[in-house]
Amino acid sequence: MKTLIAYASKHGCTEKCARLLEEHLDGEVERVNLKKQTNVDFSKYDKVVLGSPVYVGKILKEVDTFANVHVNEIKQKTVGLFICGMQEEHTLRNELDVNYPQQLQEKAVVRDCFGGAFDFSDMNYVEKMITKKVAKVDKDVSAIRKDVILSFADTMNKQH
Numbered sequence: 709m710k711t712l713i714a715y716a717s718k719h720g721c722t723e724k725c726a727r728l729l730e731e732h733l734d735g736e737v738e739r740v741n742l743k744k745q746t747n748v749d750f751s752k753y754d755k756v757v758l759g760s761p762v763y764v765g766k767i768l769k770e771v772d773t774f775a776n777v778h779v780n781e782i783k784q785k786t787v788g789l790f791i792c793g794m795q796e797e798h799t800l801r802n803e804l805d806v807n808y809p810q811q812l813q814e815k816a817v818v819r820d821c822f823g824g825a826f827d828f829s830d831m832n833y834v835e836k837m838i839t840k841k842v843a844k845v846d847k848d849v850s851a852i853r854k855d856v857i858l859s860f861a862d863t864m865n866k867q868h
């Protein structure tokens with residue numbers, strides 16, 4: 709059983725989550741950062757996980773494009789979908805629902821929100837302003853939901 713985790717990250721949180729997930733998935737796992745690589749040989753994989761942070765309601769364009777271009781290949785696999793975000797629960801659920809293609813939503817055996825982080829040292833001026841104004845936060849926060857990642861991995865591992 710070989711799993712592909714295809715993801716993108718702007719400030720490193722989704723990368724961290726993808727690595728944590730990788731550690732807890734059974735079998736061989738390949739992690740592909742879609743900001744660096746977009747060519748994937750789907751024939752190598754039985755399972756595909758897609759992951760992205762949400763910025764102003766949207767997943768990153770690299771993940772969105774990859775999901776839409778390869779929807780037919782991905783839907784042949786066991787599918788898992790995740791997002792990272794810092795909004796409250798009902799907004800996160802909605803962000804998860806609207807951002808990935810419908811066909812993948814229907815095929816997914818697991819879909820979840822892995823939490824998120826604010827890293828001010830890595831943000832530009834505009835991002836800092838938005839974060840202060842919208843999230844009312846002015847220092848670093850890490851709120852990665854490790855329990856959710858473990859349970860996501862467990863569900864993926866039970867699929868044969």
Ligand SMILES: Cc1cc2nc3c(=O)[nH]c(=O)nc-3n(C[C@H](O)[C@H](O)[C@H](O)COP(=O)(O)O)c2cc1C
Nearest residue numbers: 717718719720721722761764765793794795824825
């Ligand atoms: C400018 C900005 C806009 C954001 N917009 C959203 C949003 O619309 N919804 C959300 O759930 N989280 C939002 N977030 C939180 C990010 O999704 C969160 O920081 C995430 O962990 C970033 O992941 P990354 O480090 O992999 O890029 C926003 C963060 C910033 C800095």
